[in-house]
Structures are given as structure tokens and as C-alpha cells.
Amino acid sequence: MTDWLATCRAAVADVQGVLVDLPTRVEREPVVGTGEGGDETTVVDAEVERVVIALLDDRLDDYTLVSEEIGEVVKGSGRPWLVLDPVDGSLNAKRGVPHFCLSLAVADGQRMKDVNFGYLYDFGTGEEWTARRGEGAWLDGAPLGAVRPKDEIELLAFEATLTSSIAEKASNVVGLAHRLRVMGSLALALCNLAAGRIDGVCSLKGARSVDIAAAQLLVREVGLAIDLFEHPPFEDAPLDLEPRSRVVAAANDELCARLAAALALS
Structure with missing residues (x-):
């Protein structure tokens, strides 16, 4: 059986190189x-993906890999499914802003x-976020869940966004969210939600599975709410590169619904 934690830590070491x-x-x-995900591929995107895939290929005989740059690769039996974002927060990474991560999800199916x-793994803070289905979520080995997001949104993260999108949507959350944060990594925003550091997350463009597959497990394992409100149900979202819906996440379903309604306003 593959030791996924050890494999991921080895990948981190290679990326650090x-x-x-x-x-x-x-x-x-x-x-x-x-990239196959539709965004420009920079040198750092390509090189990080290259070393991670090389490690996976060396350690695994069978997998289906979905990755932001290369797309889908099948080896052997095609199981398990691996969903990789080599650099979530690419713009931060290429500019040297220390807020970007490696994200890898492992699945026993295609949803x-x-x-x-x-x-x-957050290359700025050195924090390691992990989750196992039905078992829980952890930050640097310590269980998450004791500190939850607030039931009223003090801090809301806008992610996957442009200045024009923020200008268009910020007024829609007046009265719903007290302050906004735009940090540049959707995956890490979801991790910080799971830790209770922020109270809501919205992507202002369609989210792909590579952006959220690993982090959504942390959110769900600590009992928080997350929704792809334009293409429900969340649980059946395919593990592919199609951006079918914007994502919202918060402490509970009611707050998610209010965030979705705010984003839906013109």
C-alpha cells in the first residue's frame, strides 16, 4: 500500500529544490x-509539475493523474485517481510572494x-495540511476542528479573481462580510477556513478539481459547508479540468447559500 504522506513529503522536497x-x-x-487547464504555463509551473510527476512515476505502477499543466495521464490500471495542482497560487509563486502551495488529492473514483x-504544503509558512476521508483533518499533525469559522462572516476570502471581478462583486457582500481578503491561493484559503482563520471563501471564476480536490476534504472533514452552486451536487463533481462552477465555503449551509446568492447578483 502506498504511503501517501511520505510520497507527498518527498514531492515537497523535490519542489523545494x-x-x-x-x-x-x-x-x-x-x-x-x-496548460491543459487553460492558463499560461510558466517555467516554475512546468518545472514543479515535472519533478512531482517524475517522483510519482518512479513510485507508482498504476494511476490516473489529472494535473493542471499536462492534463490527464493514465498508467497501468489507471487506479487510483490523483488530482494534482503543482503550484496553487502560481502568480504568487512566480513573483516571489510567499503564499502558494502544492496540492495533491488521492481518490478511489472519479468524483x-x-x-x-x-x-x-504551503511553501510560505511551511505548514502541512492533510485530511483522510472519515478520519479527520490535520495541520502539522494536530487535529483541526476545535476552532471553527465564525457564524457571522468577519473575514471573507475572494479568490481566483481579477481587480474587475472584485469591483463587480464586492458591493454584493456588504452587510454579509465585514472585511475582504484576497490572498492568491484558493486551495490555501480553504485550508485557512478549515482552521477557523477566516470565515468564508468565494471563487469569482469557475473552480476546477485541481484547485479544490485536496482542500475540500479538509473543509468537509471538520464539518464545514462547501458548494459548487452553479453545478450541484458538490459530491458528484467530476475530477477533471473543467471549471463548471464558482465555489463558496463557510461555516454552514445557510452562509454558503447567502454567499452564492450574493455572487449570482449582477
């Missing part, structure tokens, strides 16, 4: 193509409900 070799935006930000292990 890439970041040392590409120390500044001069080395990191040149565009080398367009969000099938994710059984989630791993994220």
Missing part, C-alpha cells in the same frame, strides 16, 4: 506554453466524494 534553482521572478515567470486523502 526547484524553487532554489529558480529563485526570482526572472527565472520563474517566463511563459513556456498553455469529488471519492477523494480519500488530501495533502497541501
Whole structure:
């Protein structure tokens, strides 16, 4: 049986080597193509994905990999399903802003409900976030869940967004959220929600499984609410690269519904 935690930690070590070799935006930000997820692929995106896939290929005989840059790769039997975002927070990573992560989800099927292990590593803080389906979620090995988000939203994270999108949607959450944060990583925003550090998360463009598959498991394991409100139900969302819906997450279903309604306003 694969030791997924050890595998992910080995991947982190390899990525750290890439970041040392590409120390500044001069080395990191040149565009080398367009990823299967639709975004520009920079040098740092490509190199991080390359070393992680090389490690997975060396350790595993069978898998289906869905990754932001390369798309879908099938090896052997095609099981389990792996959902990889080599760099969530790519713009932060290429500019040297220390808030981006490696995200890997492991699933025994092709839907969000099938994710059984989630791993994220924040290269800014050095924090390690993990979750196992039906067992719980952890930050650096300590159980999450004792500190929950507030039932009234003091801090709301807007992610996957442009200045124009913030200008369009910020007024819609007046009276619902006291303050906004735009930190640049949807996956880490969901992790911080699971830790009770923020009280809600909204993506202002469609979220793909690579963005949320690992982090959503933390959110759900600590009993919080998350929804792809434009393409429900959340549990049946395919593990692929299609951005079918914006995502909202908060302490409970009622707050999620209010966030979704706010985003739906023109």
C-alpha cells in the first residue's frame, strides 16, 4: 500500500529544490506554453509539475493523474485517481510572494466524494495540511476542528479573481462580510477556513478539481459547508479540468447559500 504522506513529503522536497534553482521572478515567470487547464504555463509551473510527476512515476505502477499543466495521464490500471495542482497560487509563486502551495488529492473514483486523502504544503509558512476521508483533518499533525469559522462572516476570502471581478462583486457582500481578503491561493484559503482563520471563501471564476480536490476534504472533514452552486451536487463533481462552477465555503449551509446568492447578483 502506498504511503501517501511520505510520497507527498518527498514531492515537497523535490519542489523545494526547484524553487532554489529558480529563485526570482526572472527565472520563474517566463511563459513556456498553455496548460491543459487553460492558463499560461510558466517555467516554475512546468518545472514543479515535472519533478512531482517524475517522483510519482518512479513510485507508482498504476494511476490516473489529472494535473493542471499536462492534463490527464493514465498508467497501468489507471487506479487510483490523483488530482494534482503543482503550484496553487502560481502568480504568487512566480513573483516571489510567499503564499502558494502544492496540492495533491488521492481518490478511489472519479468524483469529488471519492477523494480519500488530501495533502497541501504551503511553501510560505511551511505548514502541512492533510485530511483522510472519515478520519479527520490535520495541520502539522494536530487535529483541526476545535476552532471553527465564525457564524457571522468577519473575514471573507475572494479568490481566483481579477481587480474587475472584485469591483463587480464586492458591493454584493456588504452587510454579509465585514472585511475582504484576497490572498492568491484558493486551495490555501480553504485550508485557512478549515482552521477557523477566516470565515468564508468565494471563487469569482469557475473552480476546477485541481484547485479544490485536496482542500475540500479538509473543509468537509471538520464539518464545514462547501458548494459548487452553479453545478450541484458538490459530491458528484467530476475530477477533471473543467471549471463548471464558482465555489463558496463557510461555516454552514445557510452562509454558503447567502454567499452564492450574493455572487449570482449582477
